[in-house]
Amino acid sequence: MALVSIRSVNKVYDGNVHAVKDVSLEIRDKEFMVFVGPSGCGKTTTLRMVAGLESITSGDIVIGDTVVNQLPPMDRDIAMVFQNYALYPHMSVFHNMAFGLKMRKFEKPEIDKRVRDAAAILGIETLLDRKPRQLSGGQRQRVALGRAIVRHPQVFLFDEPLSNLDAKLRVQMRVELKKLHERLGTTAIYVTHDQVEAMTLGDRVVVMKDGIVQQVGEPLELYNTPANKFVAGFIGSPAMNFADVTLAESGGRLWAEAQGLRIGLPDPIARRANGRNGAHATLGIRPEDIHLASPTDADDLCFEAEVEVIEQLGSEIVLDTRVGRSAFVASVDPSLRMKVHDRLKLAMNPARLHLFDAGSEAAI
Amino acid sequence: MIEGAVWRKWVFYNIPLILFVFVLLFPFYWMIITTFRPDGELYRPWNAANYQPFWTNNPTLDHVLYLFEETSFGRWMLNTMFIAAVSTVISLICGVFAGYALARLNFPFAGGLGTVIFVTYLVPQTLLFIPLAEIIRNFQLGDTPWALILTYPTFLIPFCTWLMMGYFKAIPKELEECARIDGASRWKAMVYIILPVAVPGILSAGIFAFTLSWNEFIYALVFLSSPDQKTVPVGVTSELIRGDVFFWGPLMAGALLGSIPVAIVYSFFVEHYVSGLTGSVKG
Numbered sequence A: 001m002a003l004v005s006i007r008s009v010n011k012v013y014d015g016n017v018h019a020v021k022d023v024s025l026e027i028r029d030k031e032f033m034v035f036v037g038p039s040g041c042g043k044t045t046t047l048r049m050v051a052g053l054e055s056i057t058s059g060d061i062v063i064g065d066t067v068v069n070q071l072p073p074m075d076r077d078i079a080m081v082f083q084n085y086a087l088y089p090h091m092s093v094f095h096n097m098a099f100g101l102k103m104r105k106f107e108k109p110e111i112d113k114r115v116r117d118a119a120a121i122l123g124i125e126t127l128l129d130r131k132p133r134q135l136s137g138g139q140r141q142r143v144a145l146g147r148a149i150v151r152h153p154q155v156f157l158f159d160e161p162l163s164n165l166d167a168k169l170r171v172q173m174r175v176e177l178k179k180l181h182e183r184l185g186t187t188a189i190y191v192t193h194d195q196v197e198a199m200t201l202g203d204r205v206v207v208m209k210d211g212i213v214q215q216v217g218e219p220l221e222l223y224n225t226p227a228n229k230f231v232a233g234f235i236g237s238p239a240m241n242f243a244d245v246t247l248a249e250s251g252g253r254l255w256a257e258a259q260g261l262r263i264g265l266p267d268p269i270a271r272r273a274n275g276r277n278g279a280h281a282t283l284g285i286r287p288e289d290i291h292l293a294s295p296t297d298a299d300d301l302c303f304e305a306e307v308e309v310i311e312q313l314g315s316e317i318v319l320d321t322r323v324g325r326s327a328f329v330a331s332v333d334p335s336l337r338m339k340v341h342d343r344l345k346l347a348m349n350p351a352r353l354h355l356f357d358a359g360s361e362a363a364i
Numbered sequence B: 001m002i003e004g005a006v007w008r009k010w011v012f013y014n015i016p017l018i019l020f021v022f023v024l025l026f027p028f029y030w031m032i033i034t035t036f037r038p039d040g041e042l043y044r045p046w047n048a049a050n051y052q053p054f055w056t057n058n059p060t061l062d063h064v065l066y067l068f069e070e071t072s073f074g075r076w077m078l079n080t081m082f083i084a085a086v087s088t089v090i091s092l093i094c095g096v097f098a099g100y101a102l103a104r105l106n107f108p109f110a111g112g113l114g115t116v117i118f119v120t121y122l123v124p125q126t127l128l129f130i131p132l133a134e135i136i137r138n139f140q141l142g143d144t145p146w147a148l149i150l151t152y153p154t155f156l157i158p159f160c161t162w163l164m165m166g167y168f169k170a171i172p173k174e175l176e177e178c179a180r181i182d183g184a185s186r187w188k189a190m191v192y193i194i195l196p197v198a199v200p201g202i203l204s205a206g207i208f209a210f211t212l213s214w215n216e217f218i219y220a221l222v223f224l225s226s227p228d229q230k231t232v233p234v235g236v237t238s239e240l241i242r243g244d245v246f247f248w249g250p251l252m253a254g255a256l257l258g259s260i261p262v263a264i265v266y267s268f269f270v271e272h273y274v275s276g277l278t279g280s281v282k283g
């Protein structure tokens, strides 16, 4: 068990691709930290630097209380699960799992015990004699996990370990991973581009973009108070709605205005946006925070929208609507009946409005 | 395959296949029939009444016996086998390590070096034997098997290196990275993980190298002179063609017997060999 500390780390490939820019993170002991971000944002690169598979251009990486910058992977006491599993194709499942222990000169009985324990945890006891090619994708995934846990390393590193599985299996393995982490309590760094995986698995989540950390926080923190427009749009599904608005003061209140839209900003936001009268901004609201207006909804939070697409999901209805030049997705009560081209009056939940600077895209 | 019209299948599939197989197998058939045909039939003019080129009614072992009694064919076989085996082993070892280094170690100019090694393979032996003859003479290796054992790797090593480099590049690098995280040094990762996975590639390279040195002609012709030192291709052609007289029976018997070891090597490894060419490596 150990903390991992990444201090102002940069990675430049071949002198021109700046893949990771000045990343600083503290991953606490026993924490499950998830790196999430779009393709090419430098998640894998960061993980590989922690593993020692990639050199660090500048900065320090500390595992436990050792600076590991110069340590080869084998001396870092980590285990890694790769996206394509990387099982040794010529070895049986048992030997795949035992390889790391053999290399570290464990005694035979100890190897046997550890492999069987890990196999029992993962439910693959009956597969120990098979070769990797005789396994299904999910079973291979388990073997890859088993190979990591037999060593009782200080840190687990996962690089999109579930992305080769079908949707159902992915959900199942996600739950198992979570249980496994609860049981072993080993510090883990998990890379994914799937925000649902990030939200469900992570004790904390790091959102990255273009090699830069956008925000670090607990899943709900990212969901409720995104630091910028990118995080707001990346976390949550369906994604947050954005509308380009102009801020206007009138009657002692601050309004966000766009074609067909005039929303009175609630107090806390209005106070933060003080002095921006006339400025451009981006208004953000999640689909689940828009509902069909009822008489109790204040008029300054309502807007009229034309329904363009109706997606009935059973648990909710996802409406694609149009308001002037902006599009809003709303997820509403599944019992409602409506048709395409209906004009509806929708209302926003004032406590869950977000406002972003038009230039820097930072939250206001 | 989607079945089209029957004629289509014949025209584009069956007939070309039959032609191809015929062209490939006919020389072997000719070799076999000539080996067992008595001299009387061999030298019968084509317009004789009982001319029968594709069959014989009086098979004989005379030519085979002649080969073993009147020439040093047995020696030639042993020489060839020894030379081919040793030069193959040397070339394989060098080729595997060089291929690995070129594919996996990021040293400066690795790419350029790979190309240069390949280019040396392209230098024709008909040019190279001249300076090599000088070297062999200076080391006083002429007329010994070592003359060939040391010169064959000049084309076998580039060949094996290039083939192995391609093979190693196709092995996912995560396999090795995982082994290194598991606690293996680069050397151990290579010995325990990469080499076993590359066995089909190594076998392919070995079989090709063995066949190339078994059939090699020019160096063997130039560097060996006494009848007892010769290899099969050189021995057969130099001892059984005297002036303009071709001893067709023993020639063909020699060719036939000489191709047997290669055939055995092939069939012995064919399973791995074929999978080496077609099988993919999956993590």
Ligand SMILES: Nc1ncnc2c1ncn2[C@@H]1O[C@H](COP(=O)(O)OP(=O)(O)OP(=O)(O)O)[C@@H](O)[C@H]1O
Residues within 6 Å of the ligand: A013, A014, A017, A018, A019, A037, A038, A039, A040, A041, A042, A043, A044, A045, A046, A192, A193
């Ligand atoms: N070996 C390399 N040489 C040069 N550039 C590289 C190398 N590996 C990655 N990059 C670049 O570094 C950037 C970050 O890559 P990285 O693999 O870390 O992305 P990622 O966040 O893991 O993306 P994905 O979700 O697609 O796996 C990309 O722009 C990529 O092109």
Ligand SMILES: [Mg+2]
Residues within 6 Å of the ligand: A043, A044, A045
């Ligand atoms: Mg990646």
